[in-house]
Amino acid sequence: MGSDRFDVLREQVRGQVLEEGDAGYEEARHVYNGMIDRRPAAVLQVSQAADVMAAVRFARGLGIDVAVRGGGHSAPGFGTVDDGLVLDFSARRGVRVDPAARTARVEAGATWADYNHATHAFGLASTGGIVGTTGVSGLTLGGGIGYLARKYGLSCDNLIGADVVLADGSFLTASEAENVDLFWALRGGSGNFGVVTSLEFRLHPVDMVHVGIIFFDASTGASVGAAYREWIAAEPEEMGAFLGFHQGPPVPFLPEEWHGRPVTVIVGMWTGDPDAGPAHWQPMLDAGEPLGSFFAPMPYPALNMMFDGLNVPGLQGYWKADFLRTLSDDALRVAVEKSPGIPSIHTANHFYPIDGAVQRVAPEATAFAYRNVNFAPVIAAQWPEASENEANIAWVRGYWTALHEFSEPGGYLNFQDSDDQSRIEETLGSNYARLAELKAKYDPDNFFHINQNITPAPATGAQATPPAKKASAPPQRESVDLQPGAGSDAAPPEAAPAS
Known part of the structure; x- marks a missing residue:
């Protein structure tokens, strides 16, 4: 008791x-x-x-x-x-779809599998990650990258309203019609401004899609990646596909001798006419010598859940992220060089395209400021054994340092780890000052600080008040004491629901 x-x-x-x-x-x-x-x-x-x-x-x-x-x-x-x-909020997972208005009201504990199951019944969807068990609220508040981003923008670009409990315990609704400044901050400012208890989204017609997965030897990743870079830029926005470096998973369409070995992979879907899908995938089949491939029409939710088995709870995990203006030859070279160290089949090293509809939103229109970059890379390392933590964290940090040389200052907020707190201002970029002012308005004592934290802007002039008690810092990794620079190739991660 x-x-x-x-x-x-x-x-x-x-x-x-x-x-x-x-x-x-x-x-x-x-x-x-x-x-x-x-x-x-x-x-x-x-x-x-x-x-x-x-x-x-x-x-x-x-x-x-x-x-x-x-x-x-x-x-x-x-x-x-x-x-x-x-x-x-794990018990609050309801999703109510209004098919006539093409909107969905979502409780804060819902996952993207919950969301997609509900919306697909009406042939509708909106942008939402690549793993079904990811939380809708956390992904959205930090931006929200997924297969539909090129066509329909980020998850936060499809958010049309949210119910929020503020730091004083009061309740309000934020939308384009009320509490507009808070609504702006929620779309990319993560969990700094209150507890989001439900969200409302705009939906789009997405039903059956043509899925493609193509594996190549990771040693050919530079040439395959260069071909992918040109292909995805030329493809209509109905094509959403990422470039990845993995250990070969135990799937039937990849020869067994490649299971557990470094591979390059292209994964995505064509959301136009499914019959046109094969022609749109053909250039990537011609980009090298595929080790194996899979193509099929399937319901959109099936693709969104396809990798859930590789993302099981309880794995050790450490992440790093950046933004890239272009998927340069240098960035691809680094990815190929680091691919032999990929810790396990659970590790996801992806380069997500964020062009198209993402870039048609002005940087100042939402809190998500990086609207002039074409790719968001993530090194999301996961592995089963705690005894391997130090070595694998060193690999991630070494990879990130090498890649960051060719990247923008900031990185995608949802892919950052607890030791990335020093990057928050760079990540939020031109919008940071406004976000700090809104933090001071809605949470002046920094009560909500277990997050990628925005420090409240100091009060000025006649309205200045004595400084609030400093909130404790977000918790850091307690199980591994590995400082930047440790290891042979090492280098220098809400309080709305975290994903």
Whole structure:
């Protein structure tokens, strides 16, 4: 049984409050990344927005940190916190589709598998990642890259409204019609401004798609990548496909001798007329000597869930990210050089195209400022054994350092890890100053700081107030003490639900 410390909260909420020793606490305290091992004082399994309002007020009164968990995929583990209160939305996964208006209202714990299942029933979709178990809210608040980005923009570009609980426990709705400044900040500013309890999206006609997966020897990745770079730029926006470097997965269309060996892969889908799909994929089949390939028409949700089996909870994980103006020969050379060190078949080293509709949104139109780059690379390393953490983190850092030489200063927020806090201003770019001002407006005490944190802008002039107590920093990796520069090739990761 729990202590009496949280009895007042229990009386104020409908959801269950779990403390250490309670049945379900051990399961509830964990997030996807097995490297994260934190022990919150309590976990509130949220039942409704009123629970969140009460919990925020309670935590402020008690003087404890709050972490918010949607899908739980946050690489830095922002969905949990030592000695604080976790708001767990995993039971709030409803999706209501309005097919006439082509909109969907989504609860904060929904995953993209939940979302796509609901919207596909009406032949509709919007941009949402490449893994079905990723949380809708966390991905969207940090931007939201996926197969449909070239055609329909980022996830946040399709957001049309959100319900939010602020740092004082009050509730409001943000949209183009009300609380417009907060709505602007939510679209790329991540979890800095409040707890998002539901989101509303614009939907588009997406039903059957023509899926393609092509494997090549990783040693040919520079030439294959150069061909991909020219091909994707010339393809209509109905083609959404990324370039990746992996260990060969155990799939039937890749010869067994390539399972576990470094491969280059092209993965994506053609959303136009499915019968036209083969012709659009042919140039990439001609780009080298494929080791194996798979092509088939299938429902869009099937592709979005295809790699869920490689992204199981409990793996050790460490991520790095950048933005690239172009997929240069130098960037491809680095990817090929680093491919022999890929830690496991669970590691995803991808270069995502973010041109087309993404670039038709002005940098100042949403908080997501990087609208003039063509690719978002991620080194999302995952592996089973904690004993390999130091070596694999060193590999990621070494890879990122080599790649960053040819990259922009910032990187995609959702792909950054806890030690990337120093990059937040560069990542948010030209919009950082405005975001800091809005942080000061909506969360002046930095109550929501278990995230890629935006520091509130200081008050000025007659409205200045005494400085607020400095919030504790976001939690860092506690299981590996590896500083930038350690290792032979090493170099210098919300409180709206984290994905």
